[in-house]
Amino acid sequence: MELVALAALVHAHPEGFNEASWLGQMLAQHWSIHVAPGDAAAGRVRAWSVGGVQDNETLVQARPVVRDPRADFLTDLLRAPTHTTLAAYAAVPAGPPGRGDSESPPPLAMTRFQRWIGVHAEPQLLGGRDADADATRARLRAALPEFLVRSGGGQTGERDLVVLTFLSELHAAGELGKAYAPPAAIRRALHALDERLGHPARFNLMVSDGRTVGVLHRGGQLVSLTPPPPPRPARAISQPHQRPTANLLLFDPSPAATSDAAVPEGVFTVHVRQPGVHERD
Numbered sequence: 001m002e003l004v005a006l007a008a009l010v011h012a013h014p015e016g017f018n019e020a021s022w023l024g025q026m027l028a029q030h031w032s033i034h035v036a037p038g039d040a041a042a043g044r045v046r047a048w049s050v051g052g053v054q055d056n057e058t059l060v061q062a063r064p065v066v067r068d069p070r071a072d073f074l075t076d077l078l079r080a081p082t083h084t085t086l087a088a089y090a091a092v093p094a095g096p097p098g099r100g101d102s103e104s105p106p107p108l109a110m111t112r113f114q115r116w117i118g119v120h121a122e123p124q125l126l127g128g129r130d131a132d133a134d135a136t137r138a139r140l141r142a143a144l145p146e147f148l149v150r151s152g153g154g155q156t157g158e159r160d161l162v163v164l165t166f167l168s169e170l171h172a173a174g175e176l177g178k179a180y181a182p183p184a185a186i187r188r189a190l191h192a193l194d195e196r197l198g199h200p201a202r203f204n205l206m207v208s209d210g211r212t213v214g215v216l217h218r219g220g221q222l223v224s225l226t227p228p229p230p231p232r233p234a235r236a237i238s239q240p241h242q243r244p245t246a247n248l249l250l251f252d253p254s255p256a257a258t259s260d261a262a263v264p265e266g267v268f269t270v271h272v273r274q275p276g277v278h279e280r281d
Contacts, residue, residue, distance in 0.1 A: 002106040003253040004121040005031045007087040008206050008213050009077065010275045011246035016081025019227050020074050023248070027074075030223050030250045030259060033091045037072040044091040047105030048073050051117040052082030053210025058112040065105060067094075083272040084208040086110065088119045111163035113151050118163035118207035121220070121253060125200060126158055137161060140196070144168050166193045166207060183269040183279055186214040190267045191281075204251050213249075213270045221255040222263045224248070226276060244276030 007027075011017045027034045035044045045067055051060040059080045063071070077087055088110065092103040106123040126136050140161050141149070148164045148171075167176060169189040175181040181189075186207070194203065194216060202219030215222070225248040247270055249263070268278040 002092070002123045003033055003090065004106060004108065004123060005033055005089045005253060006119065006121050006204060006206055006249075006251035007077070007085075007089070008208070008215070008249040008270070009085040009087075009246070010213050010249075010270045010272055011083060012272050012275060013081075013083075013245060017078060017246060019246075020078060022227050023074055023077070026225050026248060026250060030225070030252055030255075030261075031089070032252050032254055032256050034073075034089070035091050038069050043094045045094045045103070045105060046071070046073070046089070046091045047108055048076065048087060048089045049108040049110045049119065050076045050079070050085065050087045051110040051112065051119070052080050052085040053115050053117060053208060054080060054082050055210070056115050058115065058117050060110050060112055060117065062109055064108070082210065084210055084213050086117055086119055086206050086208055086213070088121065107157075107159060109157075109159060111160045113148065113164070113167055115209050116163075116167060116207065118166065118205065120159065120162055120203070120205040121251060122200070122202060122204065123159075125162060125197070125203060140165050143196075145171060162193070162197075162205065163207065165196060166190060166205070169193055169196070180209055180211050183212050183214075183271055184281070186212055186269050187267050187279070187281055190214050190216045194267070204253075206249075206251075211272055214267070215249065215269070216267050217251070217263060218265045220251055220253045221259065222249060222251045223259050223261040224263050224278065225250065225261055243274070247275035 049062040088108040090105045110119045169192040170176040175185040205216045207214045226244045268280045
């Protein structure tokens, strides 16, 4: 089974998020499929896709196959100082040297439209190649507004189809054309998408417009992590309570154990102004 991990980094730091060491520790603890740079002995071929939104521009970098053990996922995750960053990550067994018969990582392309980006963790969310799965895909494509179909060049793949269906729900509510959709509208569109897909037993999706991250989580384990506060000045007598200025969401498709930081299943949003708050209906 192809396993895909997801990440969302939401922060309010104007200069960008620079806690690379902390991020590396969190990935090692909460992503069971994570392979650290240089760990060639793990015998894995990695792949990842990273996307962010800066003003009205989407910034996406995809690495469909990463064979160089020195390549660092964190470098790409922190490359652009965007306030919201999404990522998908996979690692599959590598074949013996020189034979080239390693497994191929699942496609991890991030969908983008205008200021929106999105990605989900289930490569075969809509089923296999049987008639029922084909009918589901055809039904979803037929329901898309023409402008969303054109955004994919008329060739809407399964990974794009899911995110574009979310955007079509946002459009139907009159929220897609606004500068920023209200978080409550994003949650309603995610619920509508879940209903349209028939409430799959396992479904993990992250979307963002650069200001809000929307999450639909069911199956696997999603954890919510807050970086440690900066060290207190030595001469400070008292320090006011500081609200978290960053939140890291890590989805593990096959966790080894349940974490105390696990997030309940369902739909929620996180806003850059309050990264430590998960809003639910």
